[in-house]
Amino acid sequence: MPLGEYVGGKIYRGILTGLNEAFVIDAQMRERLIAEDPKSAELIKPFLAGRDIKRYEMPKSDKYLILMPRGWTRERSSNSKDT
Numbered sequence: 001m002p003l004g005e006y007v008g009g010k011i012y013r014g015i016l017t018g019l020n021e022a023f024v025i026d027a028q029m030r031e032r033l034i035a036e037d038p039k040s041a042e043l044i045k046p047f048l049a050g051r052d053i054k055r056y057e058m059p060k061s062d063k064y065l066i067l068m069p070r071g072w073t074r075e076r077s078s079n080s081k082d083t
Contacts, residue, residue: 014050015065024049027062043068 004011017023024047025033033040047065 015067017065023066025064025066027064030064043072 025044030044033044043066044064045067046061047063048059048061049063052061052063053059
């Protein structure tokens with residue numbers, strides 16, 4: 001099934017980190033971060049870049065994305081106002 005059909009014609013650009021070196025990590029770093037703080041597992045998600053997706057092949061990647069939901073930083077900073 002073509003991707004366009006699978007997503008009902010709604011193809012978007014995807015996630016833009018602004019700094020992949022900081023937010024895209026490998027499996028070893030993922031394990032290290034979770035060992036230091038098990039709660040960090042909630043923020044680390046499997047990640048596929050466009051180049052990881054190939055026709056007629058199951059996608060494979062050992063990359064992970066540190067994904068903080070909108071407002072996550074503000075919640076943990078006592079809802080302080082921007083200055």
